[in-house]
Amino acid sequence: MKARVTIMLxxxxxxxxxxxxxxxxxxxxxxxxxxxxxxxxxxxxxxxxDADAARTEVTRMCxxxxxxxxxxxYAVEIL
Amino acid sequence: MKARVTIMLxxxxxxxxxxxxxxxxxxxxxxxxxxxxxxxxxxxxxxxxDADAARTEVTRMCxxxxxxxxxxxYAVEIL
Numbered sequence: 001m002k003a004r005v006t007i008m009l010x011x012x013x014x015x016x017x018x019x020x021x022x023x024x025x026x027x028x029x030x031x032x033x034x035x036x037x038x039x040x041x042x043x044x045x046x047x048x049x050d051a052d053a054a055r056t057e058v059t060r061m062c063x064x065x066x067x068x069x070x071x072x073x074y075a076v077e078i079l
Numbered sequence: 080m081k082a083r084v085t086i087m088l089x090x091x092x093x094x095x096x097x098x099x100x101x102x103x104x105x106x107x108x109x110x111x112x113x114x115x116x117x118x119x120x121x122x123x124x125x126x127x128x129d130a131d132a133a134r135t136e137v138t139r140m141c142x143x144x145x146x147x148x149x150x151x152x153y154a155v156e157i158l
Contacts, residue, residue, distance in 0.1 A: 006120055021121065021145070030140055035124035041085055042100060045114040061109055066100070 001046045002079040003058045005066055008039035013071045042066060051078045080125045081158040082137045084145055087118035092150045121145060130157045 009015050018036040025033050044061075048054040058076045067074040088094050097115040104112050123140075127133040137155045146153040 008120070008122070018121070024144055025140055028140075028143055030136065032126040032136065033123055034126060037122045039120045039122070041087070041118045041120045042097070043087070043116045043118070044112055047111040047113060057109065057111065061104055061107075064107055065103055 001048055001051070001054050003044045003046055003054055004077045004079055005042045005044070005058060005062060005074055006039060006077075007042070007062075007067045007072050007074045008037060010071055010073050039072075054078055080127055080130070080133050082123045082125055082133055083156045083158060084121045084123070084137060084141055084153055085118060085156075086121070086141075086146045086151050086153045087116060089150055089152050118151075133157055 015037050018038045021038060022033055022036040025036070044058060046054050046057070048057060055076055055078055058078075062074045062076065063069065094116050097117045100117060101112055101115040104115070123137060125133050125136070127136060134155055134157055137157075141153045141155065142148065
């Protein structure tokens with residue numbers, strides 16, 4: 001079973017990497033970009049076969065290791 | 080209009096960051112993880128109102144700046 005975790009900075013947390021991308025895109029002539037946020041995506045191959053159990057396990061991974069929940073939000077998808 | 084670009088290393092390209100995460104998860108007792116791949120997600124706020132035009136523009140951004148198409152693959156979603 002596969003799971004995908006998407007981790008983004010929380011709204012309101014400054015994202016200098018996203019801002020750098022916005023600036024670079026403007027420099028290349030892409031004018032229609034109002035804002036950019038960059039985050040991480042982590043794809044996991046799991047041995048679990050039960051979707052609910054997998055979601056619980058991946059959520060625990062996010063809370064303990066994958067995300068810094070002070071400044072980041074995460075979303076778990078089971079694929 | 081919002082767009083989300085997901086950028087992952089192509090299959091077969093070594094992903095040491097993903098491997099480090101897998102190792103750390105195993106160390107924390109998460110045994111049921113066979114493999115981990117890490118990538119980037121970029122969320123764009125666009126002024127475009129036409130979905131097809133937005134998709135074309137974002138694809139062009141990926142080809143010119145956002146992704147290294149030699150080693151990375153990307154997917155564009157219009158939200």
